[in-house]
Amino acid sequence: MSGASLAITGFAVMLALMALRLPIGLAMLVVGSAGYIQLNGLEPFLNYIRTTPYQIFANYTLSVIPLFVLMGAFAERSGLAGDLFKAASAFVGHRRGGLGMAMIGACTGFGAICGSSVATTATFARAALPQLRSYRYDPGFACGVTAVGGTLGILIPPSVILVVYAISTEQNIAKLFQAALIPGLMAATFYCITIWIMSRVDGTLAPAHERTPWRERWPLLLGVIPALAVAVIVVGGIYGGVFTPTEGASVGAFIMLAIGLFRRTLGFDGVKQAILQTAETSAMIFAILLGAEVFNAFLALTQVPTAAAEMIVASGWAPYTVLVGLLLFYIVLGGVMDELAMILLTLPVFFPIVTALDFGMPTDDIAIWFGILVLIVVGIGMTCPPIGLNVFVVASLARDVPVTRIYRGVLPFVAADVIRLGICVAFPALSLYLVKLLN
Numbered sequence: 001m002s003g004a005s006l007a008i009t010g011f012a013v014m015l016a017l018m019a020l021r022l023p024i025g026l027a028m029l030v031v032g033s034a035g036y037i038q039l040n041g042l043e044p045f046l047n048y049i050r051t052t053p054y055q056i057f058a059n060y061t062l063s064v065i066p067l068f069v070l071m072g073a074f075a076e077r078s079g080l081a082g083d084l085f086k087a088a089s090a091f092v093g094h095r096r097g098g099l100g101m102a103m104i105g106a107c108t109g110f111g112a113i114c115g116s117s118v119a120t121t122a123t124f125a126r127a128a129l130p131q132l133r134s135y136r137y138d139p140g141f142a143c144g145v146t147a148v149g150g151t152l153g154i155l156i157p158p159s160v161i162l163v164v165y166a167i168s169t170e171q172n173i174a175k176l177f178q179a180a181l182i183p184g185l186m187a188a189t190f191y192c193i194t195i196w197i198m199s200r201v202d203g204t205l206a207p208a209h210e211r212t213p214w215r216e217r218w219p220l221l222l223g224v225i226p227a228l229a230v231a232v233i234v235v236g237g238i239y240g241g242v243f244t245p246t247e248g249a250s251v252g253a254f255i256m257l258a259i260g261l262f263r264r265t266l267g268f269d270g271v272k273q274a275i276l277q278t279a280e281t282s283a284m285i286f287a288i289l290l291g292a293e294v295f296n297a298f299l300a301l302t303q304v305p306t307a308a309a310e311m312i313v314a315s316g317w318a319p320y321t322v323l324v325g326l327l328l329f330y331i332v333l334g335g336v337m338d339e340l341a342m343i344l345l346t347l348p349v350f351f352p353i354v355t356a357l358d359f360g361m362p363t364d365d366i367a368i369w370f371g372i373l374v375l376i377v378v379g380i381g382m383t384c385p386p387i388g389l390n391v392f393v394v395a396s397l398a399r400d401v402p403v404t405r406i407y408r409g410v411l412p413f414v415a416a417d418v419i420r421l422g423i424c425v426a427f428p429a430l431s432l433y434l435v436k437l438l439n
Contacts, residue, residue, distance in 0.1 A: 003039070003301070003302030003303050003304060004302065004304055004307070006035060006038065006039070006302055007035075007298075007299055007302040007304040010031050010032070010034075010035045010295070010298060010299075013031050014027050014028060014031040014295070017030065017031070023287070024288055024291065024340075024341045025284070025287030025288040025289075025290060025291035025292075025341075026287070026291060027291065028288070028291030028292055028294065028295040028341065028345070029287075029290060029291035029294050029295070031295060031298070032291065032294035032295030032296070032297065032298040033045065033049070033294055033298075035295075035298035035299075035301070035302075036048065036294065036297060036298045036301065039298070039301045039302065040301060048297065049294070052290075052293060052294070052297075053290055056286075056289060056290055056293055057286060057290075059167070060246070061163075061166075061167055061173070061246065062167065062286075062289075063246055064163055064173070064245050064246040064249045065160055065163055065164075065282060065285055065286075066278050066279075066281075066282040067246065067249030067250050067252075067253050068114075068115040068116075068158050068160060068163070068249045068252075068253075069115070069116060069119075069160070069277075069278045069281045069282060070253045070274065070275070070278040071113060071114070071115075071230075071234075071249060071252040071253040071256050072113065072114035072115055072116055072119050072120075072153075073119070073273075073274035073275075073277045073278050074253060074256035074257050074259075074260055074266065074271075074274050075110065075113050075114060075227065075230075075256050076114075076119060076123045076274075077260065077265075077266055077270040077271075077273065077274055078256065078259060078260035078263065078265045078266045078270075079127075079263075079265045080110070080113075080224070080226065080227040080259075081106065081110050081123045081124055081127045081128070082127040082128070083220070083223045083224050083227065084105075084106035084109045084110055084224050084227055085102055085103060085106040085124065085127060085128040085131070086220050086223070087106075087217075087220040087221050087223060087224045088101070088102035088103075088105040088106050089102035089131070089209075089212075090212040090216065090217045090220045090221075091212075091217060092105075093135075093208070093209050093212065094208050094209060094210060094211035094212065095208055096199045096200065096203065096206060096207065096208045097195040097196055097198070097199030097200075097205075097206040097208075098206075098208060098209075099131065099132050099135055099137065099206065099209065100132065100137070100141075100142070100145045100195040100199070100206050101192045101195055101196070102128075103124060103128050103132065103145050103146060103149050104145070104148075104149050104152070104188050104191045104192050104195070105188070105192075106124065106128065106149075107120055107124055107149035107150065107152040107153070107188075108152050108156055108184075108185075108188045109224065109227055109228060109231065110123065110124070110152075110153070110227070111152040111153045111154070111155065111156035111184070112156050112157070112158075112230075112231035112234075112235055113227060113230050113231050113234065113252065113256065114153045115153065115154065115157075115158045115159050115160045115163075116153050116154065116160055116281070117150050117151050117152075117153040117154045117339075117379070117382050117389075117390060118150070118153075118389060118390065118393055119153060119281075120149070120150040120151075120152065120153030121146060121147060121149070121150025121151075121153070121390045121393045121394060122150075122393050122397070124146055124149060124150065125143075125146050125150075125393065125394050125397040125398065126397060128146070129142060129143065129146050129394070129397070129398060132145070132146075133398075135207065135209045136204075136207050137205065137206050137207070138202075138204060138205045138206070138409070139398070139400070139401045139405065140401060140405035140406055140408050140409035141198070141205045141206060141409045142409070143391075143394045143395070143398050143401050143405070143406040143409055144383075144406055144407075144408070144409020144410040144411075144412075144413065145191075145195065145409070145413075146394050147382075147383050147388070147390040147391050147393070147394045147406065147409075147410050148191055148383055148390070148410055148413040148414075148417075149191070150382070150390045150393070150394075151187070151379040151382050151383060151390060152184065152187060152188060154375065154378065154379060154382075155180065155183070155184040155187045155375065155376070155379050156180070156181070156184040156185075156188075157176075157177035157178075157180045157181055157184065157235060157238075158177060158234065158235065158238075158245065158248070158249065159177070159180060159375065160285070161339065161340065161343065161375055161378055162176045162177060162180060162371065162375060163245070164285075164289070164340060164343065164344065165343060165347070165371045165374060165375070166371070168343070168344060168347050168351075169347060169351050169367055169371070171364075171367050171368060171371065173245040174238050174239070174241075174244070174245055175368055175435050175439065176368060176371050176372075177235070177238055177239070177245065178239055178434040178435050178438055178439075179368050179369070179371070179372050179431045179432060179434065179435050180372055180375060180431075181235075181434055182430050182431065182433060182434060183372055183375075183376060183420070183424055183430060183431055186420055186423070186424075186430070187376075187379070187417070187420060190416040190417070190419070190420050191413055191416065193416070194412050194413055194415075194416045197412075198412055226259045226263075229255075230252055230255050230256055230259070233248075233251065233252065233255065234248045234249070234251065234252040235248075237251070239434075239438055240438075257271070285340065288340050288341055288344065289344065291341075292341065292344035292345060295345065296344070296345070296348045299348055299349070300348065304349065305348050305349045305352055306352070308349055308352075308353060309349075309352040309353045309356050312353050312356075312357075319357035319358055319359050320359075320425070322353065322354075322357060323354065323357070323359075323370075323373075323425065324425065326350050326353070326354065327373060327377055327421065327425070329346075330342070330346070330374065330377040330378075330381070331377050331380055331381065331384065333346070333381070334377060334378060334380060334381015334382070334384060339378040339381055339382060339389070342378070342381065343374055343378065347374075351367075351370070354366060354367075354370045355367055355370075359428070361428065365428070365432055365435075368431065368432065368435060369428045369431050369432060372424065372431040373421065373424060373425065373431075376417065376420065376421050376424060377421065379417065380414060380417045380418070380421070383410045383413065383414060384414060385407050388407070388410070391403060391406050391407060391410065394406060
């Protein structure tokens with residue numbers, strides 16, 4: 001069997017194992033190991049697997065992942081998500097669609113201290129979704145706003161997905177965080193515009209609630225200062241070169257713990273649960289990283305990534321034609337596969353292709369720009385049918401709302417995401433502006 005045939009067979013078997021609900025990391029590990037042995041033999045594989053796990057997990061850069069997850073877990077259990085939503089709703093909730101915009105604003109602030117889409121979605125589905133529904137928001141629309149708001153957990157830096165992308169492609173994490181800020185804020189803006197349009201097309205989707213007096217707004221605003229301060233310290237410190245992303249994550253986790261203890265909203269049980277959540281999430285991510293490493297080693301032996309890059313470069317296709325094709329493939333794949341596994345599996349093939357094309361920019365700029373585009377399509381995949389992980393997270397907490405109704409609620413936001421993706425493809429400077437400004 002040729003290398004290409006073996007690679008295609010490996011992908012098919014891996015997807016079949018995932019369909020049978022085998023954990024994603026294990027599916028990649030099993031198929032990658034079998035393919036490696038088939039191509040190179042058992043003894044070389046044993047030598048490879050003896051050292052690979054240590055080399056992966058001893059990477060100092062990877063420590064940023066559990067630290068950011070821990071910071072988000074402390075924030076979730078400290079009640080900061082609810083404070084952010086209450087403050088935002090006090091200022092804009094009296095407008096039609098205002099509570100939905102408040103949800104987006106609160107998710108934006110929370111995303112700057114979390115870094116996880118699923119965690120952001122679950123947090124606001126518990127903290128804010130019941131309030132939207134109590135003000136007679138359409139259930140499907142309210143759930144849709146919550147699901148897309150959750151994607152801001154990865155679109156607003158810091159982002160676990162960007163950390164994994166940076167490690168996989170050997171890029172600078174701080175520069176990727178800088179590049180993600182403007183597209184991330186664009187996402188929040190586009191979501192608010194979508195809510196505004198939808199609430200005017202159909203007034204029953206998102207009715208207004210009573211105006212909050214100014215004397216009640218200021219205490220609510222003061223309540224979110226701790227969350228905003230953490231975001232400024234962590235993200236601003238990384239952008240300004242005060243500390244590395246790993247140091248920033250550790251500082252953020254410590255400050256978030258201190259805030260929770262000082263406010264007395266985070267007790268012993270909360271700290272314990274946050275640590276357990278961090279351990280479980282980090283273990284899942286690291287298992288996927290190991291499985292992807294072995295599977296990608298198998299792909300490298302088949303020489304499919306190199307051959308694919310050479311074939312596309314030699315085809316004479318326009319660079320933007322190739323890029324759009326890859327992004328469309330990502331959107332389709334994101335509807336049926338976990339976002340972390342998706343980027344870890346495809347980057348060894350797609351990254352050499354993109355960086356070999358002539359976009360009129362240095363290779364380092366192309367790598368950063370492509371990382372932001374991948375981040376955007378991953379966010380789309382989090383809400384797109386037939387899977388859309390964020391949709392299922394919301395559905396698990398709003399059991400009386402059918403999943404199909406939630407999908408109808410997210411579709412206008414998916415359209416907004418596609419428009420934003422097209423703008424970021426057409427204007428790379430949107431992603432690279434802060435990188436050039438701050439470096």
